[in-house]
Amino acid sequence: MSVKPGQELVTDAELKRYAKLIYDVAGVEISPQKKQLLSNRVRRRLKVTGIASFEEYYKKLVALPVTDDEWDHFLQEVTTHETYLFRDDSNWNWFRNEYLPQLVAETRTGGRPKKLRVWSAACSTGDEACTVACCAADAIPGYSQWDVKILGTDIGVGAVREANAARFNQRAMRLVPPALQKKLFDEVKGEPFWTPKAPVKSMMSFRQHNLLDPLRERPFDVVFLKNVLIYFNTESKLRVIENLQRVMQPGSMLVLGAAEGVSDLLNGYERVRPWLYRFVQATKPTIGKAGS
Numbered sequence: 001m002s003v004k005p006g007q008e009l010v011t012d013a014e015l016k017r018y019a020k021l022i023y024d025v026a027g028v029e030i031s032p033q034k035k036q037l038l039s040n041r042v043r044r045r046l047k048v049t050g051i052a053s054f055e056e057y058y059k060k061l062v063a064l065p066v067t068d069d070e071w072d073h074f075l076q077e078v079t080t081h082e083t084y085l086f087r088d089d090s091n092w093n094w095f096r097n098e099y100l101p102q103l104v105a106e107t108r109t110g111g112r113p114k115k116l117r118v119w120s121a122a123c124s125t126g127d128e129a130c131t132v133a134c135c136a137a138d139a140i141p142g143y144s145q146w147d148v149k150i151l152g153t154d155i156g157v158g159a160v161r162e163a164n165a166a167r168f169n170q171r172a173m174r175l176v177p178p179a180l181q182k183k184l185f186d187e188v189k190g191e192p193f194w195t196p197k198a199p200v201k202s203m204m205s206f207r208q209h210n211l212l213d214p215l216r217e218r219p220f221d222v223v224f225l226k227n228v229l230i231y232f233n234t235e236s237k238l239r240v241i242e243n244l245q246r247v248m249q250p251g252s253m254l255v256l257g258a259a260e261g262v263s264d265l266l267n268g269y270e271r272v273r274p275w276l277y278r279f280v281q282a283t284k285p286t287i288g289k290a291g292s
């Protein structure tokens with residue numbers, strides 16, 4: 001079955017209803033300019049489910065609990081999952097060459113335990129979490145003696161399934177330094193994929209989680225929250241930041257994407273670089289300058 005003849009695009013009223021639904025469930029804003037994109041993506045679900053119109057699909061969706069599989073498929077379609085290993089080299093230069101060596105030094109002199117907890121929030125297919133694991137394997141001497149746990153979470157079940165499979169194609173791998181690729185990955189036999197070696201893979205775990213809800217695991221030393229809040233409006237950003245504070249402790253670091261648009265909302269954080277913040281203390285997030 002296909003979309004009703006003459007209904008290639010959602011109507012303006014349907015766009016509004018879908019946008020509200022997506023915003024209420026995921027915090028993601030769909031602007032009127034995304035009409036074509038949203039139509040294309042919902043149309044894929046119409047094709048799979050055999051539902052004839054955007055309106056009918058909308059009605060089906062609102063009647064289902066958000067825990068239903070169709071919701072997972074829908075959210076997977078309407079959110080953006082672009083990601084790859086070693087995305088934004090400034091982040092990884094800092095993490096690999098400054099943060100981790102400092103941590104290692106503190107375990108030698110300051111009695112700090114050999115322990116590291118990292119959260120890759122909105123991890124998509126796990127490329128960011130895998131980059132964290134690669135940096136840890138490369139920069140922490142004897143890393144297998146350490147207690148390193150990297151949690152990756154995403155709202156999309158499909159993304160989480162792929163993250164658990166830990167298979168990266170050449171495009172995802174394109175920025176991995178060749179020496180690290182050789183040292184830390186195996187080529188999947190007969191297929192154009194690479195997979196991290198067991199000690200790297202064992203540092204990572206993935207599960208579904210909506211950033212609008214509190215996370216049960218805590219505290220984290222570093223949180224990567226990149227290329228997701230860009231799609232949120234101020235109200236949902238504030239909710240995410242409030243949840244974020246609960247999983248941080250003084251000194252925890254927050255790594256943001258280049259265009260997240262939250263610097264004015266990060267009360268209680270000290271700005272280290274435009275994309276890097278140190279958590280100081282829990283403060284109700286409001287619209288005001290970071291660190292003020």
Ligand SMILES: C[S@@+](CC[C@H](N)C(=O)[O-])C[C@H]1O[C@@H](n2cnc3c(N)ncnc32)[C@H](O)[C@@H]1O
Nearest residue numbers: 026079080082083122124155156210211226227
């Ligand atoms: C563009 S990817 C970013 C991946 C990775 N952080 C990076 O920067 O490469 C954005 C991800 O955010 C996820 N996402 C969107 N809304 C979310 C929400 N409310 N809770 C958790 N994840 C969400 C999407 O499913 C998508 O996988």
